[in-house]
Structure formats: C-alpha cells, structure tokens
Amino acid sequence: MKQLNIKTSQQTEMIDITGDVRRFVKDSGVGRGICYLYVPHTSSGVTINENTDPHVKDDILNQLARMVPQKGEYKHGEGNSAAHIKTSIVGSSEVIFVENGKLVLGAWQSIFLCEFDGPRSRNVLVKVVKED
Ligand code: ZN
Numbered sequence: 001m002k003q004l005n006i007k008t009s010q011q012t013e014m015i016d017i018t019g020d021v022r023r024f025v026k027d028s029g030v031g032r033g034i035c036y037l038y039v040p041h042t043s044s045g046v047t048i049n050e051n052t053d054p055h056v057k058d059d060i061l062n063q064l065a066r067m068v069p070q071k072g073e074y075k076h077g078e079g080n081s082a083a084h085i086k087t088s089i090v091g092s093s094e095v096i097f098v099e100n101g102k103l104v105l106g107a108w109q110s111i112f113l114c115e116f117d118g119p120r121s122r123n124v125l126v127k128v129v130k131e132d
Helices: 018-028 055-067 081-090
Strands: 002-007 013-016 033-038 044-050 093-099 109-115 121-130
Touching: 002 018, 013 055, 018 033, 018 109, 018 121, 044 055, 044 081, 044 093, 055 081, 081 109, 109 121
Parallel strands: none
Antiparallel strands: 002 121, 013 109, 033 093, 033 121, 044 109
16 A cells, blocks of 8 residues: 655645556556555545546535535534535545556546645555456
8 A cells, every 4th residue: 555645735625636646556567456545534535527627626616615515503613514524425435447557547537636624734545456
C-alpha cells in the first residue's frame, strides 16, 4: 500500500488526482489487476466523474451544498456535520481495473479527491493488486 498526500486549499473542492494514480499504477509494474483507492478521513472522500468540462465538478459541489447546507439542525458539536454527510454521499473508496499497465477509465472519467472541510492535508491510500 502506498499513500498520496494532497494539500487542499479550499473549504470545499474536488481535486483531480488521476495523474498521481496513473503514475502510481505505472510504478507498481502491475500489468493486469485492480487498483484500490481509499480515503481514511471523515470529511473528505473520493469519486470518479468528468473533468473535461470543469463545470461538472462545479455542478456537483453546488448541488451537494444545496442538499446539505453548511448550517442546519445538526447535533454534532464540531460544526462540520455537512462535511461528514457529503463524505458519506460521495463515499470513501473506488475500485478501478488495471489492464496493460494502465487504469481502465472511460474517456471522460477522472478521479477526484473531494474536500469538504478544508483546507487540510489529506491522504489517499492506493493499492495495486496483480491478477494471476
Ligand atoms: Zn466533525
């Protein structure tokens, strides 16, 4: 298992980490297998979606903000309940196939670290498992 360290700069943002993960898969030397991504945080997650048109991530973040307001009738005393809820909505892991030493992603797909309570230093755990 390896770890990507990402420094986020906004309270809420989606950061394209596809290039980092691709390098990681290349360096692993695995030709065919599975790449697991896991974000070990409770206010930051990971998702796969379009980055060709940057408006897509804006739409995702704006709609999440409408669905889960920053201030609401939350019980959690830390004041970041919205971040926890958004993290559960996008999820904490992704599984991507590896073929011919490369991630199998659709033409429009990118991998995003989703920050919901930044800016902070975040980790993405990456494991590439070789298929026999
Ligand atoms: Zn909290």
